[in-house]
Amino acid sequence: MTIGIVGTGNAAWALGKLSKNAGHDIxxxxxxxxxxxxxLAKELSSKPIVEKHEISAAxxxxxxxxxxxxxxxxxKSLAPLQLDTIMTHLSGSTSITSISEHHSPxxxxxxxxxxxxGSVSRPDCIPFYxxxxxxxxxxxxxxxxxxxxxxxxxxxxxQRRKLHLAAVITNNFINYQLIEVYDxxxxxxxxxxxxxxxxxxxxxxxxxxxxxxxxTGPAKRGDLNVIKKHLDLLKSHHDLYEMYYLFSKLIYEKFxxxxxxxxx
Amino acid sequence: MTIGIVGTGNAAWALGKLSKNAGHDIxxxxxxxxxxxxxLAKELSSKPIVEKHEISAAxxxxxxxxxxxxxxxxxKSLAPLQLDTIMTHLSGSTSITSISEHHSPxxxxxxxxxxxxGSVSRPDCIPFYxxxxxxxxxxxxxxxxxxxxxxxxxxxxxQRRKLHLAAVITNNFINYQLIEVYDxxxxxxxxxxxxxxxxxxxxxxxxxxxxxxxxTGPAKRGDLNVIKKHLDLLKSHHDLYEMYYLFSKLIYEKFxxxxxxxxx
Numbered sequence: 001m002t003i004g005i006v007g008t009g010n011a012a013w014a015l016g017k018l019s020k021n022a023g024h025d026i027x028x029x030x031x032x033x034x035x036x037x038x039x040l041a042k043e044l045s046s047k048p049i050v051e052k053h054e055i056s057a058a059x060x061x062x063x064x065x066x067x068x069x070x071x072x073x074x075x076k077s078l079a080p081l082q083l084d085t086i087m088t089h090l091s092g093s094t095s096i097t098s099i100s101e102h103h104s105p106x107x108x109x110x111x112x113x114x115x116x117x118g119s120v121s122r123p124d125c126i127p128f129y130x131x132x133x134x135x136x137x138x139x140x141x142x143x144x145x146x147x148x149x150x151x152x153x154x155x156x157x158x159q160r161r162k163l164h165l166a167a168v169i170t171n172n173f174i175n176y177q178l179i180e181v182y183d184x185x186x187x188x189x190x191x192x193x194x195x196x197x198x199x200x201x202x203x204x205x206x207x208x209x210x211x212x213x214x215x216t217g218p219a220k221r222g223d224l225n226v227i228k229k230h231l232d233l234l235k236s237h238h239d240l241y242e243m244y245y246l247f248s249k250l251i252y253e254k255f256x257x258x259x260x261x262x263x264x
Numbered sequence: 265m266t267i268g269i270v271g272t273g274n275a276a277w278a279l280g281k282l283s284k285n286a287g288h289d290i291x292x293x294x295x296x297x298x299x300x301x302x303x304l305a306k307e308l309s310s311k312p313i314v315e316k317h318e319i320s321a322a323x324x325x326x327x328x329x330x331x332x333x334x335x336x337x338x339x340k341s342l343a344p345l346q347l348d349t350i351m352t353h354l355s356g357s358t359s360i361t362s363i364s365e366h367h368s369p370x371x372x373x374x375x376x377x378x379x380x381x382g383s384v385s386r387p388d389c390i391p392f393y394x395x396x397x398x399x400x401x402x403x404x405x406x407x408x409x410x411x412x413x414x415x416x417x418x419x420x421x422x423q424r425r426k427l428h429l430a431a432v433i434t435n436n437f438i439n440y441q442l443i444e445v446y447d448x449x450x451x452x453x454x455x456x457x458x459x460x461x462x463x464x465x466x467x468x469x470x471x472x473x474x475x476x477x478x479x480t481g482p483a484k485r486g487d488l489n490v491i492k493k494h495l496d497l498l499k500s501h502h503d504l505y506e507m508y509y510l511f512s513k514l515i516y517e518k519f520x521x522x523x524x525x526x527x528x
Contacts, residue, residue: 068490093482093490112458114465114480121468125461151461162452165494166445169504170459171466172481173511174438179476181430188426194376195434197389197415201378202435203467204385210456212443216378217436218357226332226357230429239514240433246510247437250503 001144004055004085005029005046006074007065008036011090014115015063016044018123022147027059058083061144063109064099065090072098079103086137092129092164095157100133107132107141110160111149112167127151129160180240219251224262227252265408268319268349269293269310270338271329272300275354278379279327280308282387286411291323322347325408327373328363329354336362343367350401356428359421360395369401373409374424376431391415393424444504483515488526491516 003024005012008031020026026046031037034050041048049055062085066074071089078087079102087099088107099106108131113120120126128145130152132138138154145152155163182192205214218226227248234241249261267288269276272295284290290310295301298314305312313319326349330338335353342351343366351363352371363370372395377384384390392409394416396402402418409416419427446456469478482490491512498505513525 067485068487093493112462114462114469114478121465122461127458127461153458159452159454161493161497162448163454163458165497165508166449166454166459167462168481168494169441169445169508169511171462172479172483172515173441173507174463174466175469175479175481176511176515177433177437179479181433182476185426185430188423190423190427190430194391194417194427195430197386197391198376198378198431198435199438199467201385202438203463205378205439210443210446212446214378215436215439215443217432217439219436221331223332229357229425230432233425233429239518242510242514243437244429244433246506247433247440250506251436251440254503 001025001061001140001147002027002057002059003144004059004062005040005044005065006062006078007031008033008040009065009067010115010117011111012063012065013040013043013117014120015065015090015111016040016046018120018148019144020044021123024144024147027057028055030055052078052081055081055083058085060140061086061088061107063088063090068094072102075099075102086132086140088141092167093161096131096133097157105133105137107137108157108160109141109145110164112163114171123148124150127153129153129155129163131156131160177243180237180243184237184240215251215255217251219248220255222252222256222259224252228262265289265325265404265411266291266321266323267408268323268326269304269308269329270326270342271295272297272304273329273331274379274381275375276327276329277304277307277381278384279329279354279375280304280310282384282412284308285387288408288411291321292319294319316342316345319345319347322349324404325350325352325371327352327354332358336366339363339366350396350404352405356393356431357425360397361421364397369397371396371401371405372421372424373405374428375413376427378435387412388414391417393417393419393427395420395424441507444501444507448501448504479515479519481515483512484519486516486520486523492526 001024003019003026026044028047028049029037029041030049037048068091086105086107087103092110096108110129111126113126126149128149130141252261265288267283267290290308292311292313293301293305294313301312332355350369350371351367356374360372374393375390377390390413392413394405516525
């Protein structure tokens, strides 16, 4: 298939390289920053474009790999060209209408994975969530997504929004907890690597049993003494203190519904 | 070596079975609940004991596999027997002095892993953190722990407390996030399995690069629109709302230190 890419950030790089590796022909890379457009176009054996009027042929699919806030505006700016292409965004939290109000046909291909300019690990396992304004475009996008990955699912705006929210919690928030724990341990000259087996076990359980069954720890047991000692240890670590307090409170109150978690 | 076990819960089961598999001789299983003591003793080809006076021979190491709050009291109740044994607790957050004030020599063998009555996955990878009141006991505990696992580290009370705190955050809190996300997705009839590739990627990064480098998401980007939409979606999900708000605020303020995160 022929693909056009709008944008030069992480998502543009990742989808561009996946598409090229899958044998698609990248007709152009459109970006405001010429140097970046040239760099990515070179990587994809494609043509760098700065002005939209330089687009000479309409690709089967145009990927709008731009920030969520810009999708509607970029789409609007491309509308006068009346390209015969499935205008497609990659966003988990943006409605398909931000395209379809400016261009038809419209589509969504949302890759639920952290995408970076560098290599994507196990790209064939990235789940892709697709949607389109008509059956023919949906079939095209399915064909495209299936050329990149073995996991392609069709879902609507609302389900995609909820999945994206779940993904933010699972990925970004857990990552932030790890940042904070990393810093805390480094202060004590304790290597972060010590936590690896425990994290692996959390992960192993996650793939086997519902997490509700595997909850453990002081808040689950109702051990307020240990919780108090931990909070004392965290007095000078604002973010960790806040996380610790909130999670202990939520877990305690879930597993001990008749009791109240102590105030700070 | 000869081992005595006090307690019949998850830790008693896990350490008992690991010890037996490593070829140690479990002299007794002491538990208040006779049926449980008999069950575990049978599993370990050992002798069930309900009354401490039935202990006929002192083991090299006595493992106090009881709740953190009970360690001191159980140790005190055993003191009159004057056993020639290294009295050892398994707790991350309890000082060695809760034993040494009642019995000498005292030790700690803290396995930093979720232990359950059932099978322990990859037991040779469980990190054990040891301590003792004298060099000879420490050498004995090291020998014992090394017979169970390839990862044995000597650390003092304070470092162990901090590691335990980090473990609670890494394991229990992440598990709780997963519980909440699991329930949220189930309501939408979306399978939790969709999140597996993303969680694996979070984990892969964790073992390769410091998590600070791998932070992504709306709060990191400063995308307040997406954050607001997510919070709206979570209005009827109290726990998720609280987590989402706190994490977004902490991440936003870390990566955008000059700006204030909006009030609820």
